[in-house]
Amino acid sequence: MKKSILEFWVGMFVLLGAVAVGFLAFRVAGGTTVGGTDGSYTVYADFSDIGGLKAGAPVKSAGVLVGRVGSITLDPNSYQAKVSLNLDKQYQFSSDVSAQILTSGLLGEQYIGLLQGGDIDNLAAGDTIAITSSALVLENLIGKFMTSFAEKNAGSGEPPAAAE
Structure with missing residues (x-):
């Protein structure tokens, strides 16, 4: 027993x-919890490069979590990434808000940062954020640096310095 x-x-x-x-x-x-979409509204943002942004990534304003990335699709007309943002209804943003893709730390996860504008009209469900800034992709930055370094050495007529 x-x-x-x-x-x-x-x-x-x-x-x-x-x-x-x-x-x-x-x-x-x-x-999110069950029924977590009841208190949110969806807006959209178009980016030329989203880097490693994924659906479910945080959307933050002033470091505060205000929503999540809903979905990411490719617009067949503009060939830009169309990102849907599910924002909590308690946070209202002006219609001239700007969105940028940021990274937590040097190699951390990517998220969308919203910067409040000054317009008196607010975003409504289904609106598109007009002011966006794409992700800085580390590989592209390194490639540009290496290209400019190679061009600089090729233009000087001197062989590159040997590593010691």
Whole structure:
């Protein structure tokens, strides 16, 4: 009898542990609670390069989480990335808000940062943010640096310095 009670409590402990791990994994992965879209509205932004931005990435303003990236599609007419932003209804932004793709730290995750404008009219559901700034892709910056370095050395007529 005592052994079966002990096994019951050990099983309950393991079950609670599994539920807790599942909940934490869901929260870390950027999941929202059930019915989390009821308190949000969707706006859109077009970017020429989104870098490594993914659906579910945070949308922040002044460092505060104000929403999440809903989906990312390619506009067949402009060949730009069309990003849907699901913003919390408690945060209203002016119609001249600007959106830029930023990175947390040097190699961290990418997110969208919103910078409030000065217009008195607010964004409505379905509106498109007109002022956007694309992601800075580290590989492109390194490639530009290497190209300019090679052109500089080719123009000087001197061989590149040997590493010691």
